[in-house]
Amino acid sequence: MQLTLKVWRQPGPNAEGGLQEYQATDISPDMSFLEMLDVVNEKLIERGEVPIAFDHDCREGICGSCGMMINGVAHGPMKGTATCQLHMRSFKDGDTVVIEPWRARAFPVIKDLVVNRGALDRIVAAGGYISVSTGGAKDANSIPVPKVDADRSMDAAACIGCGACVAACPNGSASLFTSAKLSHLGLLPQGQPERYRRALKMVAQMDIESFGGCTLFGECQEACPKEISIDFISRMNRDFLVASVRAQADSARSGGDG
Amino acid sequence: MAVELKSRIPAGPLPEKWDRHRFEMKLVNPANKRKYTVIVVGSGLAGGAAAATLSELGYNVRCYCYQDSPRRAHSIAAQGGINAAKNYQNDGDSIQRLFYDTIKGGDFRSREGNVYRLAQISVNIIDQCVAQGVPFAREYGGLLANRSFGGAQVSRTFYARGQTGQQLLLGAYQALEKEIHRGGVKMFPRTEMLDLIVVNGRARGIVVRDEVTGKIEPHLADAVVLATGGYGNVFYLSTNAKGCNATAIWRAHKRGAAFANPCFTQIHPTCIPVAGEHQSKLTLMSESLRNDGRVWVPKRKEDAGKSPLDVPEQDRDYYLERKYPSFGNLSPRDIASRAAKEVCDEGRGVGPGGRGVYLDFADAIKRLGENAIRERYGNLFEMYQRITDENPYKVPMRIYPAVHYTMGGLWVDYNLMSNIPGLHVAGEANFSDHGANRLGASALMQGLADGYFVLPNTLGDYLGSTKLEPVNVDDAAVKSAVAEVAERTRRLLAVKGKRTVASFHRELGRIMWEYCGMARSAEGLRKALELIPALRAEFWRDVMVPGEGADLNQTLEHAGRVADFLELGELMCRDALHREESCGGHFRVEHQTPDGEAKRDDEHFAYVAAWEYAGEGQAPILNKEPLVYENIKLSQRSYK
Ligand SMILES: Cc1cc2nc3c(=O)[nH]c(=O)nc-3n(C[C@H](O)[C@H](O)[C@H](O)COP(=O)(O)OP(=O)(O)OC[C@H]3O[C@@H](n4cnc5c(N)ncnc54)[C@H](O)[C@@H]3O)c2cc1C
Numbered sequence: 006m007q008l009t010l011k012v013w014r015q016p017g018p019n020a021e022g023g024l025q026e027y028q029a030t031d032i033s034p035d036m037s038f039l040e041m042l043d044v045v046n047e048k049l050i051e052r053g054e055v056p057i058a059f060d061h062d063c064r065e066g067i068c069g070s071c072g073m074m075i076n077g078v079a080h081g082p083m084k085g086t087a088t089c090q091l092h093m094r095s096f097k098d099g100d101t102v103v104i105e106p107w108r109a110r111a112f113p114v115i116k117d118l119v120v121n122r123g124a125l126d127r128i129v130a131a132g133g134y135i136s137v138s139t140g141g142a143k144d145a146n147s148i149p150v151p152k153v154d155a156d157r158s159m160d161a162a163a164c165i166g167c168g169a170c171v172a173a174c175p176n177g178s179a180s181l182f183t184s185a186k187l188s189h190l191g192l193l194p195q196g197q198p199e200r201y202r203r204a205l206k207m208v209a210q211m212d213i214e215s216f217g218g219c220t221l222f223g224e225c226q227e228a229c230p231k232e233i234s235i236d237f238i239s240r241m242n243r244d245f246l247v248a249s250v251r252a253q254a255d256s257a258r259s260g261g262d263g
Numbered sequence: 264m265a266v267e268l269k270s271r272i273p274a275g276p277l278p279e280k281w282d283r284h285r286f287e288m289k290l291v292n293p294a295n296k297r298k299y300t301v302i303v304v305g306s307g308l309a310g311g312a313a314a315a316t317l318s319e320l321g322y323n324v325r326c327y328c329y330q331d332s333p334r335r336a337h338s339i340a341a342q343g344g345i346n347a348a349k350n351y352q353n354d355g356d357s358i359q360r361l362f363y364d365t366i367k368g369g370d371f372r373s374r375e376g377n378v379y380r381l382a383q384i385s386v387n388i389i390d391q392c393v394a395q396g397v398p399f400a401r402e403y404g405g406l407l408a409n410r411s412f413g414g415a416q417v418s419r420t421f422y423a424r425g426q427t428g429q430q431l432l433l434g435a436y437q438a439l440e441k442e443i444h445r446g447g448v449k450m451f452p453r454t455e456m457l458d459l460i461v462v463n464g465r466a467r468g469i470v471v472r473d474e475v476t477g478k479i480e481p482h483l484a485d486a487v488v489l490a491t492g493g494y495g496n497v498f499y500l501s502t503n504a505k506g507c508n509a510t511a512i513w514r515a516h517k518r519g520a521a522f523a524n525p526c527f528t529q530i531h532p533t534c535i536p537v538a539g540e541h542q543s544k545l546t547l548m549s550e551s552l553r554n555d556g557r558v559w560v561p562k563r564k565e566d567a568g569k570s571p572l573d574v575p576e577q578d579r580d581y582y583l584e585r586k587y588p589s590f591g592n593l594s595p596r597d598i599a600s601r602a603a604k605e606v607c608d609e610g611r612g613v614g615p616g617g618r619g620v621y622l623d624f625a626d627a628i629k630r631l632g633e634n635a636i637r638e639r640y641g642n643l644f645e646m647y648q649r650i651t652d653e654n655p656y657k658v659p660m661r662i663y664p665a666v667h668y669t670m671g672g673l674w675v676d677y678n679l680m681s682n683i684p685g686l687h688v689a690g691e692a693n694f695s696d697h698g699a700n701r702l703g704a705s706a707l708m709q710g711l712a713d714g715y716f717v718l719p720n721t722l723g724d725y726l727g728s729t730k731l732e733p734v735n736v737d738d739a740a741v742k743s744a745v746a747e748v749a750e751r752t753r754r755l756l757a758v759k760g761k762r763t764v765a766s767f768h769r770e771l772g773r774i775m776w777e778y779c780g781m782a783r784s785a786e787g788l789r790k791a792l793e794l795i796p797a798l799r800a801e802f803w804r805d806v807m808v809p810g811e812g813a814d815l816n817q818t819l820e821h822a823g824r825v826a827d828f829l830e831l832g833e834l835m836c837r838d839a840l841h842r843e844e845s846c847g848g849h850f851r852v853e854h855q856t857p858d859g860e861a862k863r864d865d866e867h868f869a870y871v872a873a874w875e876y877a878g879e880g881q882a883p884i885l886n887k888e889p890l891v892y893e894n895i896k897l898s899q900r901s902y903k
């Protein structure tokens with residue numbers, strides 16, 4: 006097959022960017038979308054031109070490196086599929102495909118389709134863990150976890166941190182990502198001691214990172230390659246509410262610690 | 264100069280070695296720990312766990328990865344599970360059995376002392392991970408579930424759907440982020456280590472390139488840990504992530520670290536077959552599938568082109584069940600891979616080019632129902648369908664072996680320290696525990712054992728017992744290492760030839776797969792030893808790396824990695840040629856039993872081959888660490 010690509014090219018973080026047109030020829034429907042870009046890039050390199058930069062690594066839909074807006078849709082037309090797992094059989098011969106980087110205030114462009122998603126790491130750093138140090142853990146089977154809870158927790162933990170939810174959201178909100186981590190940990194008995202504190206800290210960090218607020222558009226869930234459910238956002242909002250009330254009560258009790 | 268290979272296995276009975284060793288170690292006083300800086304290159308299971316734990320102990324840690332976030336290390340892709348001798352299933356498992364299975368699975372080419380420790384620690388790993396909130400699969404009663412993996416007759420594998428590596432890594436990553444937040448770890452993402460800095464014979468730092476700005480600079484420390492993963496991508500096509508590379512360990516090798524058993528590579532039996540020239544990587548279908556899938560090909564060549572549904576039961580050859588009745592579909596990887604190659608060589612292979620065998624779930628679906636199968640393997644089935652456009656619930660999967668894991672790596676002693684004092688190596692990057700073949704679900708175990716439990720102890724011993732002189736960026740050794748990296752980068756950019764980096768990588772991969780893959784011969788290896796240096800020369804003459812060095816340049820990164828693979832590939836072939844025996848994943852066609860099994864030569868080859876770099880254009884020097892078996896009797900491995 007043959008396609009016309011319109012690709013966002015931007016030489017650096019502070020440079021001007023714009024769409025450039027390329028012909029993708031000799032494309033097989035069995036190629037992945039990234040393999041199609043590989044073919045285009047090899048031709049560019051053979052001509053001594055700078056190839057299109059894009060993040061990728063595992064190419065199995067699990068590392069969360071890849072991601073681009075394909076015809077305006079995060080990760081492209083196939084539901085529940087990361088860009089690297091999208092295959093060219095989802096396109097038709099002669100199609101024009103517009104490829105752009107994630108667009109969000111919190112994700113500045115580094116080059117072409119590569120953006121800086123460090124803000125997601127900082128949300129996790131703010132509290133997305135259970136504070137246990139290595140060593141001293143008791144026998145694993147001494148903490149029974151009901152299967153339904155473990156499964157539900159795993160549903161949330163499946164998030165790959167790609168940032169498509171942010172890119173798809175008209176507000177540029179990271180709520181789906183954050184709520185997935187909060188739910189993963191908050192649904193397990195081990196996660197209870199820090200449950201509310203965690204919600205406060207992670208939500209606060211989202212705001213610091215200039216992600217937008219959530220107004221429940223639901224675009225995030227549509228774009229998510231792991232089909233993380235928007236129900237987790239409601240769960241986050243509930244925990245956050247409880248946490249805020251408790252925090253107020255706590256600070257009233259202790260006279261506030263500034 | 265021959266390197267000194269002191270394995271430093273503690274004396275005493277196996278079960279007491281690690282305990283005794285820890286007691287005898289020097290400790291660093293808690294208040295002094297923060298005066299030490301430790302560099303950890305790699306944020307996978309081994310590096311992430313080590314960095315987090317060292318920081319918890321109070322050390323100043325700097326951690327590096329080439330991806331944009333530590334959470335994306337290749338460990339994330341591990342699917343099937345992690346072993347531990349918990350014996351929760353009451354099916355006869357024990358530390359001793361996991362130890363024995365691992366030694367035997369590795370075809371008696373690993374150290375007893377290391378492997379026993381690994382089996383002991385396996386138990387703590389599961390406890391630690393559960394405490395961190397890793398959502399392992401559970402039974403309805405709330406207790407942990409297990410499955411079986413190849414080379415074992417007990418159920419000791421813990422798993423989180425088909426995403427065990429992801430969940431374990433997220434556990435380590437969260438611990439790491441916790442420490443980053445606390446200030447104990449400084450994280451350097453999108454930063455590539457391009458050389459090791461050795462001052463007065465000790466590892467004291469690394470030279471890195473910031474991938475975004477192109478800036479090359481030295482980072483100094485009191486000790487260095489390399490946890491940079493495996494080198495399977497020397498074959499171009501493998502199940503590894505595209506960025507996986509040997510650069511960190513290869514640069515360290517060129518600075519004096521011995522490279523052990525480079526030819527011990529693992530070819531995994533169950534991967535999705537190659538679809539065409541454009542193929543950029545291969546996708547693993549987890550070994551856990553062999554719990555319920557049955558492997559077969561048609562009995563007759565003539566049926567190979569038919570639809571599998573048209574080949575009746577009596578015309579199918581369930582060759583693993585036939586040849587290895589007691590382990591059947593769960594035979595170890597090296598054996599299952601070779602068996603697949605054999606039936607395809609006989610012309611009975613299926614799918615494009617006849618390079619494939621069936622992995623059939625029809626019986627399991629009949630027995631357990633489609634839902635049970637979906638519950639166990641749903642995401643793998645989906646992944647398969649997405650790639651091949653075929654529905655594995657209806658037609659059997661097609662699979663073929665692919666390069667997956669490297670048992671070889673930098674030589675380390677019991678403390679995971681290389682022969683360069685201060686340079687420690689953990690996870691897949693070292694050679695330690697898997698001998699000539701790794702059992703499924705044991706890499707995750709080893710990475711976490713190294714990172715959470717071994718290094719935090721042994722590194723303290725090193726720091727506590729060593730007097731380190733101050734180093735600074737103006738030292739001659741530091742300056743020259745930085746200058747060499749800058750010069751190499753300049754050279755890669757300056758060639759401006761006609762061929763793409765990828766085309767060189769593909770060609771190297773074809774050579775390696777053909778001559779140093781599943782079956783190796785002296786003749787083929789000699790040929791490869793001519794082809795590789797020629798290709799390397801052509802690379803430096805004709806490679807095209809567009810752009811500059813002062814910004815994000817992914818072609819430049821790839822070029823540096825391929826340049827190193829072009830050197831490492833040669834060493835692998837040399838090692839394979841010298842090892843005149845077959846063992847585990849190393850199969851020399853000249854050395855096989857009458858029924859085609861690997862024929863070991865314990866009299867001459869029961870040693871670790873640790874290669875020493877001897878300089879540009881010089882043949883590397885072979886050093887041998889004899890393997891001593893005090894507790895296990897060497898026997899021919901049998902899975903019949
Ligand atoms: C598809 C797949 C499935 C697998 N499934 C299983 C399984 O079910 N069970 C099992 O036990 N094992 C499995 N394995 C093997 C196992 O996943 C790996 O051996 C293990 O995760 C390696 O961990 P690691 O920490 O050593 O390295 P990695 O996770 O590969 O991490 C390497 C780290 O080093 C960094 N790095 C590398 N080079 C540089 C450099 N030059 N500069 C800076 N940073 C660098 C990377 O950024 C990364 O952070 C699987 C492997 C694959 C490929």
Ligand code: SF4
Pocket residue numbers: 163164165166167168169170171181182185225228229230231232233
């Ligand atoms: S919630 Fe989904 S879209 Fe958002 S980061 Fe996680 S996997 Fe990506």
Ligand code: FES
Pocket residue numbers: 060061062063064065066067068069070071072087088089090165
């Ligand atoms: S490249 Fe890893 S998720 Fe796409």
